[in-house]
Amino acid sequence: MxxxxxxxxxxxxxxxxxxxxxxxxxxxxxxxxxxxxxxxxxxxxxxxxxxxxxxxxxxxxxxIISLGEGMTPLVPFEHPTHDHRLKLDFVFPTGSYKDRGAAILLSKVRELGVREVVEDSSGNAGAAIAAYSARAGLDCTIYCPASTSKGKLTQISMYGAKLKLIEGNRAATTQAVLQTAESIYYASHNWNPFFLEGTKTVAFEVAEQLGWKAPDHVICPVGFGSIYLGLYIGFRELHAQQVITKLPRLLGVQSAACPPIYTAYAEKQSQIERSPQTYETLAEGITSELPIRAEAIINAIRETNGAFTIVDEEEIKAGIKILAAKGIYIEPTSAVIVKAFDKFVAGGIIREGDLTVSILTGSGLKATDKLMKLDT
Ligand SMILES: [Zn+2]
Incomplete structure (x- = not known):
């Protein structure tokens, strides 16, 4: 049980x-x-x-609540000296990898006989929870900061979810939802462990697409860590069942605007301290000042011999353009992996001959407003 x-x-x-x-x-x-x-x-x-x-x-x-999600493409990045492959993990019904978590979480909600859920999100997770709630015929309320972009709010409300707009910053929104969560099921992509049971399937897919083998490294953007921890759980389970013979090194990327995990890693701290956001970043999906599962993230870094790096706004913009020039249109949060890859190579973590997979987490169609302003 x-x-x-x-x-x-x-x-x-x-x-x-x-x-x-x-x-x-x-x-x-x-x-x-x-x-x-x-x-x-x-x-x-x-x-x-x-x-x-x-x-x-x-x-x-x-x-089971399903929209046919999963088995997203794994394609080469055509790097001159390194084997770098991209997992197009935005090829999902709502346009982001969060559908992995939402599919498992909402299926569990149905098993529990729950009829109503609440969630707080400033973007992709809210859309995923709203979509799968609609599919399951559940009442869904999403709390969002009042400043959330109109495009994201439109997607959430089109799925029939009720929107509660909260004045103040992202933390004020979380504070507001926690009161409701005392009496209504909290379908939180950060608190609810069933969400990570969905995001872990990206590890299974990568391993299967490589012929049931782990790559040497996996790179992903990290805010609260739902993809990083999903990778950790998934590869650990494959390893424990002897499907793969080693764990990949899990390499995380944060925005320089808000890098609490990177700071703990770089300064060899055993705990992650709150890191107030210092400026507005294009990578809005990874601006967590203090991740809820900080302890688990530290364990994942330690156990996989992982590493972290940061990128600035110019590096994020460069990443968007480099990927788009290869036919891949992604939201700025995903674009952090491009220059991060170069930094991991320069730092001697990724070496020639290594196989690296980067996870691209959200479609560019999610961030049209930001991408329109890229050169201004
Ligand atoms: Zn306890």
Missing amino acids: IKYICNQCSTTYPIDAIRYRCDCGQPLELQKSEIGFPIDQIARRSNTLWRYREALPITDEAL
């Missing part, structure tokens, strides 16, 4: 509809039963993330 567990104080709880954190205040993880990867069977299944169903925490297949 699957349970919640707190890695801070070791308390376990049954999975229930209202609890979203430990009584000690820490986020919860899942204590799982046996999982499996029947590789021959997986190869014959449909091209969605549900092909890994033995590793997913949904018991009743009839309750």
Whole structure:
């Protein structure tokens, strides 16, 4: 039987509809039963993330909520000296990888018999939760900062979700939703561990697309860490089941505007300290001043021999243009990986002959307003 567990104080709880954190205040993880990867069977299944169903925490297949998500393309980046491949993880129904988390989380919500959810998001996660709630026929309310771009708010409300606009910064929005979460299921992409059970499937896909092999490195943008931790959980499960023989090094990228994880990494701190955002960055999807799962991120860096770097605004702009010139139109948050790759090469972390996969997390169509102003 699957349970919640707190890695801070070791308390376990049954999975229930209202609890979203430990009584000690820490986020919860899942204590799982046996999982499996029947590789021959997986190869014959449909091209969605549900092909890994033995590793997913949904018991009743009839309750699965799906829009056919998953198995996004993995394409070469055509680098002159290095084998660098791009996982186009924005090729999803709502335009971002957050659909991985939303599909698993909303399927779990249906299993629990819940009819109503709340979430707070300034963008892609809100759209994903709203879309899959619509698909599941659930009532959904999304709390957003009042400053959220009209385009993102339109996508969320088109799915039929109720919008609550909160004045003030992103933290004020979270504060507002936490009161509601006392009585309504909190479908949080940061607090709810079932969300990470979805994002971990990117690791399964990368391994399968490489012939059930781990790359040497995986690079991704990191704010709260839902893709970074998904990669960590996913590759660990593959390794524990001896499907792959080593863990890839997980390389994270933050914006110089708000780099709490990078700072902890660079200064060899054992804890991540709050890092107030110093300027408005194009990479708005990764501006977390203090990630909720800070402890887990530190563990993931340590266990995978991972590394972090930062990029500035000019480097983000350059990344957008370099990718677009190769036919890949992505939102600025994803573009951080391009110059970060060069920095990891210059720092001797990525070497010639290594195989690196970078995760591109959101479509450029999500950020038309920002991309229109790129050269002004
Ligand atoms: Zn605890």
